[in-house]
Structures are given as C-alpha cells and as structure tokens.
Amino acid sequence: MTPSSTRWPVAVLGATGAVGQAFIRLLEGHPWFDLVEVAASERSAGKSYQEAAKWLEGVLPASVAGLTVKLCTPEQVTAPIVFSALDSGVAGDVEAAFARAGRLVLSNAKNYRMADDVPLVIPEVNGDHLALLAHQRQVRGWTGAIVTNANCATTVIAAALAPLHQAFGVTKVFATTMQAVSGAGYPGVASLDILGNVIPYIGDEEPKIETELVKLLGTFDGTRIKHADIITSAHANRVPVEHGHTVCLSVAFERKPTPEQALDVLRNWTGHAAVKGLPSAPEPALIIRDENDRPQPRRDVDRGNGMATTIGRVRADHLFDLRLVAMSHNVVRGAAGGSILNAELLAASGQLAGIGAP
Numbered sequence: 001m002t003p004s005s006t007r008w009p010v011a012v013l014g015a016t017g018a019v020g021q022a023f024i025r026l027l028e029g030h031p032w033f034d035l036v037e038v039a040a041s042e043r044s045a046g047k048s049y050q051e052a053a054k055w056l057e058g059v060l061p062a063s064v065a066g067l068t069v070k071l072c073t074p075e076q077v078t079a080p081i082v083f084s085a086l087d088s089g090v091a092g093d094v095e096a097a098f099a100r101a102g103r104l105v106l107s108n109a110k111n112y113r114m115a116d117d118v119p120l121v122i123p124e125v126n127g128d129h130l131a132l133l134a135h136q137r138q139v140r141g142w143t144g145a146i147v148t149n150a151n152c153a154t155t156v157i158a159a160a161l162a163p164l165h166q167a168f169g170v171t172k173v174f175a176t177t178m179q180a181v182s183g184a185g186y187p188g189v190a191s192l193d194i195l196g197n198v199i200p201y202i203g204d205e206e207p208k209i210e211t212e213l214v215k216l217l218g219t220f221d222g223t224r225i226k227h228a229d230i231i232t233s234a235h236a237n238r239v240p241v242e243h244g245h246t247v248c249l250s251v252a253f254e255r256k257p258t259p260e261q262a263l264d265v266l267r268n269w270t271g272h273a274a275v276k277g278l279p280s281a282p283e284p285a286l287i288i289r290d291e292n293d294r295p296q297p298r299r300d301v302d303r304g305n306g307m308a309t310t311i312g313r314v315r316a317d318h319l320f321d322l323r324l325v326a327m328s329h330n331v332v333r334g335a336a337g338g339s340i341l342n343a344e345l346l347a348a349s350g351q352l353a354g355i356g357a358p
C-alpha cells in the first residue's frame with residue numbers, strides 16, 4: 001500500500017536517547033518518510049549527531065551521523081512530521097508548541113496519553129481512534145496535532161487482550177510484568193542494581209498500565225472515547241533483560257472462553273483492516289506459540305522486525321478464567337516502531353492533508 005508518490009520530511013525530538021536511536025534505525029530507508037532533522041537538549045544542540053549521541057546498537061546511519069543536533073523548538077526544527085522521544089519532563093510544553101505551529105507530533109511520552117481529545121493508539125487495536133483528531137483541532141485550535149502511543153508494558157497487554165476483549169468481553173485483568181532494562185532509557189538502571197537481580201518497582205508504571213489499557217480497548221463514538229469497563233491490577237518489575245517486556249496475565253471475561261476458543265480467536269485475529277500492508281505492520285501482528293516455554297525475549301523479541309507480539313501458555317486459570325503470557329519489543333513495538341506505524345496509518349488514510357501549515 002502506498003498513500004501517493006509523496007515523501008514526507010520528518011524530524012526526531014529526543015533523538016539521542018534510547019527511543020530516539022530506535023527511530024533513527026527504523027527510519028533508515030523508510031519508503032515514505034525522510035529523516036531530515038534531529039533535536040535534543042541544550043547539552044547536545046550544536047554538536048554533530050555522532051558527537052552528541054552514544055550510539056547503542058548496530059551502525060549509525062551515515063546520513064544521520066553528520067546532522068547537526070538542533071534545539072527542540074518549532075523555529076529550529078521545520079519538518080511537518082515530528083516523532084517525539086522526549087523525556088516526559090519536557091515533552092508537555094515542547095509537543096504542544098509543535099502542534100500549535102501546525103506540525104503532526106507522534107509522541108512516546110506519557111504527558112498527553114490520557115487527555116480526552118488525544119488519540120492513544122496501537123494501530124491494529126484501535127486505529128479508528130485516530131479520527132479523534134478532528135475533535136482535538138476543534139478543542140485546542142491547533143492546525144497541527146498530537147497522537148500518542150502507549151506505555152510499552154501496556155502495549156503488550158493491549159495487543160494480547162484486544163482480540164479476546166472483542167470476542168468475549170474482558171472484565172478483570174491481573175498483570176505481572178517483567179520489563180527490560182532498555183525501558184528505563186539510557187544510561188538507565190545502574191548495572192549493580194540490576195545484574196543478577198529483580199527490582200519489584202518501576203515508578204508510575206502500574207497506574208499507567210491500569211488507566212491506559214481501558215482507553216486503548218475503549219470505543220470511539222464519533223466524538224469521544226468511551227473507556228472499556230475493565231478493572232486491572234498490575235505488578236511492574238524490572239528484570240535483567242536487554243529488550244522485550246514480558247507480561248503474565250490472568251483474565252476474567254463476560255463470556256468465559258475455553259483455552260481452545262481463545263487460541264482460535266488469537267490465531268485468526270487480523271486487527272484494524274487499514275493497517276494491513278503498511279510498511280511497518282508485522283504480518284501477523286500476533287504470533288501464537290504452542291511450546292510450554294515461550295515467549296522468551298531472547299528468542300522472540302525481534303519477530304516481525306520487533307513489531308510482532310508473541311503469545312504463549314494460553315490455559316485455564318483457577319482464579320479468573322484464562323491465563324497467558326505475552327511479550328514484545330519495548331523500544332520498537334512499544335515506542336519508536338509503534339509511532340512510525342501510527343504515522344503510516346495517518347498517511348495511508350489521507351489524514352496528513354494540511355500538516356505543516358502554520
């Protein structure tokens with residue numbers, strides 16, 4: 001699927017961090033988007049990207065190495081589409097300034113996720129929520145817009161539960177996460193804190209999982225999102241894994257499925273139809289493993305170029321109705337790749353018209 005022969009210039013804000021670097025890797029050779037600008041804090045601005053960033057994985061693309069890092073202002077950064085990998089301490093003001101200046105901001109930060117007029121989107125799960133942008137422009141008077149993607153642990157849970165919610169109506173979720181160190185950004189957690197250890201606390205993570213899930217699985221009525229009626233109890237843990245958040249789930253339903261019925265739904269789920277064929281869309285979005293010892297971050301995290309969610313251990317639950325384990329790449333599916341897929345869906349559905357006009 002191609003939206004037209006148009007190519008869009010894009011920028012990355014927070015380009016030097018863990019998620020910013022993933023954007024740079026994933027945008028290299030993208031068929032629709034050209035990365036033309038990178039921006040970060042005052043500490044990095046004015047330096048070449050190569051000098052400012054401690055490159056973490058693979059080879060830094062030559063086209064980016066020599067770019068001068070800009071400050072994160074709409075005066076300095078002129079691209080109409082802006083991917084934001086900014087620290088949440090600054091994302092609120094910076095992202096609003098870009099949207100006010102007519103730019104489309106695709107944000108990874110938590111600041112606007114739960115705002116009533118801001119779409120919180122995992123394309124396969126709730127791509128239709130992007131239509132909320134018309135309401136956002138009306139309410140805020142912006143010519144640009146902000147679209148957010150979810151917390152990376154919530155992304156795993158929502159991707160696994162969306163098909164089951166559609167088929168059987170999820171009512172309660174008990175979620176225990178095992179989250180990779182890359183989720184804490186760079187340099188992140190001190191090695192002596194995490195090597196050979198588990199940390200049973202990630203600041204602010206459990207409330208985000210519990211609130212974002214109901215918005216993601218909610219329904220859009222043409223003006224607003226009606227949140228799903230699901231109660232979630234989350235336990236968030238940091239584990240010594242490089243990439244990939246794993247989540248153990250116990251789930252209760254309105255209509256209790258057998259494990260076989262649940263597996264059938266998961267295996268046949270295709271998600272929001274408009275996502276199929278987009279450049280970053282994994283095919284399939286969900287990979288179901290029958291082995292007792294999967295999913296595993298080491299073996300499954302890069303499936304679908306890091307965009308697929310792997311699910312296993314689907315079985316009956318003694319406490320609720322069903323148990324399962326799900327895992328996906330927190331920096332790709334749960335951050336940069338998810339944002340790029342949001343932008344692709346907007347482009348393919350003709351929703352980029354007028355973007356970039358002041």
Ligand SMILES: NC(=O)C1=CN([C@@H]2O[C@H](COP(=O)(O)OP(=O)(O)OC[C@H]3O[C@@H](n4cnc5c(N)ncnc54)[C@H](OP(=O)(O)O)[C@@H]3O)[C@@H](O)[C@H]2O)C=CC1
Pocket residue numbers: 013014015016017018019020039040041042043044045072084085086087088090091108109110150151152182183184185186187330331334335
């Ligand atoms: N890592 C993950 O798995 C996920 C992260 N997220 C979210 O994505 C965002 C980025 O996370 P991550 O890459 O891990 O974080 P990092 O700490 O690795 O990177 C933060 C980035 O923000 C920039 N920055 C910090 N302060 C300022 C400032 N005052 N002005 C402008 N830029 C600034 C940094 O620039 P500089 O180098 O110049 O300091 C750096 O580029 C966060 O909001 C995070 O919560 C969301 C989902 C998953």
Ligand SMILES: N[C@@H](CC(=O)OP(=O)(O)O)C(=O)O
Pocket residue numbers: 088108109110150151152153179180182183184202205208330
């Ligand atoms: N808190 C997540 C990563 C993250 O930054 O999430 P959020 O964007 O919701 O703050 C983790 O530690 O794995």
